[in-house]
Amino acid sequence: MYTAVDMPKKQSPKAPLIQKNKKMSVLKSSLSIANTSGDSTWPNSLKDYVERSFAACSTSARKRLEKQLNQIISSAVKNKKLNSINWTIRPLPKACDLEPQPVLSVKRTSVSAGIIDTSDNFDSEERKERRLHRFQKEAEAEAARKEAESSSTMPIPQPPNTADVHNWDADTIVGTCTRLEKSYFRLTSAPDPSQVRPLSVLRNTLELLKRKWVEDNNYTYICSQFKSMRQDLTVQRITNSFTVEVYETHARVALETNDLGEYNQCQTQLKQLYAMGLPGHAMEFLAYRILYFLYTRNKGDINAAMAAMLPSEKQEQAVQHALSVRAAMAAGNYHRFFMLYLATPNMGGYLIDKFIDRERCASLQRMCKAFRPRLSVAVIAKDLAFTKVDDCIKFLAELNIAISQDESPSVDMKLAYPHAVAAMQIYEKVDIKGQIY
Structure with a gap:
């Protein structure tokens, strides 16, 4: 020692x-x-x-x-x-x-110099343990992240109807509801599969709604049912020819009942479905788009639609008719316009009905300048495409235009002109319920 x-x-x-x-x-x-x-x-x-x-x-x-x-x-x-x-x-x-x-520290000369101070060594060992524990946590977190990435890239099991589903992923559901009729309710949370009808049930629902529309003609009920069908198709991401048929049918029913809001929603969705190459009546609804733009007097959209058309599309009957209507309106050829109106294919007449009175007032202004002093009501009715003379008399009376009470009713065209000009002010603004994009 x-x-x-x-x-x-x-x-x-x-x-x-x-x-x-x-x-x-x-x-x-x-x-x-x-x-x-x-x-x-x-x-x-x-x-x-x-x-x-x-x-x-x-x-x-x-x-x-x-x-x-x-x-x-x-x-x-x-x-x-x-x-x-x-x-x-x-x-x-x-x-x-x-x-x-x-x-270099000078060693102690006392007996205590032989005692080793291990406090620094203890601190060093404690720091090493903390550092090792931290690295272990980081390694575990990295391993968990890699495991999550690998699990997210695992192939998702495909349901039986994946051919009808666009962009299938883990959030896509398959409905189990078997009810044919179901009212429309706006979703406020994730859809419940037990409240969603699968494709097989929706096919039967469409046939049922077609029959009920012909028999009952209750648009409030039919519109709610069609919106519910569209919702079920959307939440299940079903995009096929049946989807196109549902939107086309609802659009036609909406046109027939003058519901431009629902018609525009269907028309917008149909444009996207046709762009995906799904079969349907694309030319029929392209003609409807042109006629709708004529109603809203949206020249920019008309020119854009015409520029995007293929030469073969312009030769289609419905599209060719709609383009002829546009040309007649642009040239002010009311004789040609009303002839085309009486020969409108499909359901385009419902759209022209939205602006037919506007074009009649504009045509009446030209007739007041061209024919003097008087013109027979029968001639006016024929030129303005009225099927009955009584309908023409009612139209003129609403414009406050005086009609003679002779055996052959006629109109003083000079006196009628100011009333025709005043009537056009009613159509300066267009009430649009929903726009087509």
């Missing part, structure tokens, strides 16, 4: 000797730098700066340090800034890039 205690006493004088030799080496290097700079009167701060530089430099980098110090001091002497530079805070040269060496 005594031998172990006396050992530090014998080694203690060696530490000052090592420090003294190191300092002498630094001073010698400093003097060599001083001689090259040509200035023997250095400030003490510069001497300390040189000593700190050599103390922080490794043996292998001493030559590079000497060059750098020589450049620094020579530049300071040349610019006469040797005494003005604050050498105490100036950064050391780049050659001093090594970490400072740990200072």
Whole structure:
């Protein structure tokens, strides 16, 4: 035990000797730098700066340090800034890039010097454990993330009707409801499969609604049922020829009942379905679009639709008729316009009915200028495409135009002109219930 205690006493004088030799080496290097700079009167701060530089430099980098110090001091002497530079805070040269060496502690000369202080070791071990625990958590989180990514890319099981479903994913549902009739309710949460009808049930529902529309003609009920069907198709992402048939049927019923709001919703969806290449009556509804734009007097949309048409589409009967109507209106040829009106294919007549009175008033203005002094009501009825003379008389009476009570009723065209002009002011604004995009 005594031998172990006396050992530090014998080694203690060696530490000052090592420090003294190191300092002498630094001073010698400093003097060599001083001689090259040509200035023997250095400030003490510069001497300390040189000593700190050599103390922080490794043996292998001493030559590079000497060059750098020589450049620094020579530049300071040349610019006469040797005494003005604050050498105490100036950064050391780049050659001093090594970490400072740990200072050797002098061993204690007492008996307690033989006792090892392990508090730092305990702190170090605790830090290592915390660091290891943190790395383990990060590794577990990374593994969980990779597992989630791999599970998200797993193939989703396909249902039996995937050919009818567009963009199938995990959120797509398949209905299980078997009721043919179901009123429309706006969804406020995720759809319940037990309240959604599958494709097979929806096919039977469509046939039922067609029969009920012919028999009962109750549009309020039919519209609610069709909207419910469209909702079931949407939540199940069913896009096929049956989807097109549902929207086409609802659009025709809406036209027949003058419901332009529902018609426009169906027409907008049909445009997207036709763009997907699904079979349907695309040319019929393209003609309806043109006639609707004529009703709204939207020349920009008409020109855009015509520019997008293929030459083969323009030769289709319904489309060709709609384009002829547009040309007659643009040229002011009311004779041609009313002839086309009486020969409108499909259900385009329901759309022309929306603006037929407007065109009759415009045509009546031209007739008042062309025919003087009087014109037979029968001739006016024929030119304005009235099927009955009584209907024409009613139309003229609503415009406050006087009609003679002779055997052959006639109209004074000069007196009728101001009333025809005043009537056109009614049609300056168009009441549009829903726009087509």
